[in-house]
Amino acid sequence: MEIYMCPNCEKKLSLKKSFLVLSVVALGLFGMESYASGTQGGHDHSKMNHSKMDHSKMKKGDRKSLSEAAKKSVVSALEANEALHSSFFKYDAKAVESNAMKLKKAIDAIEDKDVAKLLSFSKTKLSEIKASNDRETNNKNYHLVSMALIHIVNKYDVGSKYNAYSCPMVKKKWVQNSSKMAKVHNPYAPNMPHCGSQDSHH
Numbered sequence: 001m002e003i004y005m006c007p008n009c010e011k012k013l014s015l016k017k018s019f020l021v022l023s024v025v026a027l028g029l030f031g032m033e034s035y036a037s038g039t040q041g042g043h044d045h046s047k048m049n050h051s052k053m054d055h056s057k058m059k060k061g062d063r064k065s066l067s068e069a070a071k072k073s074v075v076s077a078l079e080a081n082e083a084l085h086s087s088f089f090k091y092d093a094k095a096v097e098s099n100a101m102k103l104k105k106a107i108d109a110i111e112d113k114d115v116a117k118l119l120s121f122s123k124t125k126l127s128e129i130k131a132s133n134d135r136e137t138n139n140k141n142y143h144l145v146s147m148a149l150i151h152i153v154n155k156y157d158v159g160s161k162y163n164a165y166s167c168p169m170v171k172k173k174w175v176q177n178s179s180k181m182a183k184v185h186n187p188y189a190p191n192m193p194h195c196g197s198q199d200s201h202h
Contacts, residue, residue, distance in 0.1 A: 063157040063202070070112035071158055077106040077119075078162050081149060082177050088142055088187035093131040096138060100129035103145070115152060122148040139188045143172040150175055153202065160202045167196035 066074065080103040087095035104126040107119045125141040150164040153175055161180075166173040170188045176198075184196045 064155060066112065066115070066156050066158070070110070070115065071156075073106075073110045073112070074115060074152060074156065074158050077103060077110060078149065078153070078158065078175065078177075080106040081145075081175055082180075084142070085174060085176065085185070085187050088138075089185050089193065091135060091190060093135075093138075097129055097131040100126045100142075115156065118151060118155075119148050139170075139172065142174070142187065146172070146174040150200075154200060163202055164199040165196050166199050167192075169195055173199075 080099070084096070084099035084103050087099045104123050107116070107123055107126075110116050110119065122145045125144045129138050129141050150173055152158070153162050153164060161177050162175050163178045164173060165176050165184060165186075167186050167189065169192060170186070172188050174187055176185060178198065184194050184198065186193055186196045189195060
């Protein structure tokens with residue numbers, strides 16, 4: 001028994017076969033590529049940007065311990081930062097420059113090599129905070145200093161007083177003494193002094 005097909009049906013059948021063959025080939029190539037790259041059945045964590053991980057969500061027990069001497073020197077720097085934070089909040093340009101230099105001096109006194117290395121760039125930024133600058137320039141420099149201090153506070157156990165804060169409106173961060181100031185004190189925005197949130201709870 002012979003089966004006759006119209007030309008159009010033959011064309012459709014041929015197209016279906018071609019599509020099926022191409023699909024199988026494509027799936028095969030994709031599978032081989034995944035296997036070769038070592039990402040089969042999982043995520044490639046080597047390509048993750050760990051610098052963007054939210055360290056503020058680290059648990060208290062995850063922070064590294066410091067020697068008593070190192071901890072004392074870091075806390076001294078954080079206390080100096082309190083004065084700088086206060087002068088930014090009230091924005092007294094002369095006090096801002098003076099307290100920036102005091103914080104730089106306190107950072108210079110930190111002997112722990114790892115901590116000192118993490119704060120080395122901050123010293124440069126602190127030197128650039130001047131009474132003669134416009135406020136926005138000083139704000140930018142203080143934000144960069146604060147980012148480094150936040151990293152220290154989140155990485156090392158320096159007690160529970162100091163925490164990270166941020167304001168989405170100005171897109172800047174800072175360290176604040178939570179035990180002294182339960183309310184947010186935004187050092188960057190005089191028009192919204194209490195705008196922001198506490199990002200860590202040590």
